Amino acid sequence: MSQTVLVVDDDPHIRQLLVFALEKAGLATREAEDGEAALTAVAEAAPDLVVLDINMPKLNGLDVCRRLRAQGELPILFLSSRDDELDRVLGIEMGGDDYVVKPFSPREVVARVQAILRRARGAAAPAAANAVLSHGRLSLDPESWTARWNGQEAPLTVTEFTILKTLMGAPSRVFTRDAIIDRLHGPGFAITDRTIDSHVRNLRGKFAPLGGHDVIETRPGVGYRLGACLGQAA
Missing domain, CATH: 3.40.50.2300 (Response regulator)
Structure with a gap:
C-alpha cells in the first residue's frame, strides 16, 4: 500500500x-x-x-x-x-x-x-541491524523505533532517532557533521552544519529531564560522539 x-x-x-x-x-x-x-x-x-x-x-x-x-x-x-x-x-x-x-x-x-x-x-535494514542497542543507561530498539533512558521512553523524531543510532553504532568514533548528514540522506545533500547542531540540541533537551545529561559528547572542531550515558551532569 x-x-x-x-x-x-x-x-x-x-x-x-x-x-x-x-x-x-x-x-x-x-x-x-x-x-x-x-x-x-x-x-x-x-x-x-x-x-x-x-x-x-x-x-x-x-x-x-x-x-x-x-x-x-x-x-x-x-x-x-x-x-x-x-x-x-x-x-x-x-x-x-x-x-x-x-x-x-x-x-x-x-x-x-x-x-x-x-x-x-527501516524496511531495508538487515535483521542484525535491528537488534536492541545499549550503552550505559541508554537503549535503542530499531524495530519499534523507541529510545529509552533507564527504562523511560524519550519521544524522538525519525531524524533524531537516526542520529542517535548512528552514534551508538560506533560509540568510540567521533562523527563529523558531514558524516552524520551522509548517514541521514546519503552523500551530496546540501544541509548546513547548524541543522545537525539543532538536532543534537533537541536530543539533549529530550534526555536531560530524564537524567540523561551525557548522551552526546561534543568534540570542538570535529563533531559529535556518543557520551558515557551514565547520567553525569555536563
Whole structure:
C-alpha cells in the first residue's frame, strides 16, 4: 500500500506541483490549504509524512508543528518561502525532520520525503541491524523505533532517532557533521552544519529531564560522539 503524504501550502500552484511529483514517485497524497485545515486532515486520517509550509495564514507551519509534536512524532518536512536560516533552525528545533527552501526542485522534495520515509520504515535494514542497542543507561530498539533512558521512553523524531543510532553504532568514533548528514540522506545533500547542531540540541533537551545529561559528547572542531550515558551532569 502506498504511503500517504499530506501537502500543506496556501499556494495552490505549489500544492499541485508537489502532488504531481509525489504521485509520480508512487506516493499517495492529500492536500490542505492552511494550518487549521492541516490539523483537521491529520485528525481525520494521519498521513505517513507532512510537507508543511512555514508561512501560512490562520496558523503558520511552526504553530502546526508545535501542535503535532504535542500529539506524536509524525515526520515533518518544512518548506520555507525565503532563505531565512532562523526559520529553518526554528523548524528543526521544534521537531521538523528536514526542510527545503523555496524556490525548490520538486525532485529534491521527493528525494527528501523518500529519505525520511525510508528511515521511518527501516524496511531495508538487515535483521542484525535491528537488534536492541545499549550503552550505559541508554537503549535503542530499531524495530519499534523507541529510545529509552533507564527504562523511560524519550519521544524522538525519525531524524533524531537516526542520529542517535548512528552514534551508538560506533560509540568510540567521533562523527563529523558531514558524516552524520551522509548517514541521514546519503552523500551530496546540501544541509548546513547548524541543522545537525539543532538536532543534537533537541536530543539533549529530550534526555536531560530524564537524567540523561551525557548522551552526546561534543568534540570542538570535529563533531559529535556518543557520551558515557551514565547520567553525569555536563
